[in-house]
Amino acid sequence: LKEHLSEKPIQKPNWTLLMFSGDRAQRLKINENSETFSEALKEETEFHSTLYHMVKDFASQKAMEKVRSSSCQLIDSVCYMLLSTRVLSYS
Numbered sequence: 001l002k003e004h005l006s007e008k009p010i011q012k013p014n015w016t017l018l019m020f021s022g023d024r025a026q027r028l029k030i031n032e033n034s035e036t037f038s039e040a041l042k043e044e045t046e047f048h049s050t051l052y053h054m055v056k057d058f059a060s061q062k063a064m065e066k067v068r069s070s071s072c073q074l075i076d077s078v079c080y081m082l083l084s085t086r087v088l089s090y091s
Helices: 052-054 061-068 073-085
Strands: 018-021 024-029
Touching: 018 052, 024 052, 052 061
Parallel strands: none
Antiparallel strands: 018 024
């Protein structure tokens, strides 16, 4: 997950890796370059029942305004596609 609010490309993005299922969202300790997958949680990570509530913990005010102003049909569609295709997986 990376907050990106402008059209300019990010030179060195600092990604946050999340583990998300239909009932749980948590930040992981591993990073993009980790050799093996681990479900170990990042220090001071709280359990959240939805991705939305988790992102509220570390997203900027501007990002949260964009999320709040999004169409609920868009949010439902994106959530359905992600859960159906399992695009968000570690490989």
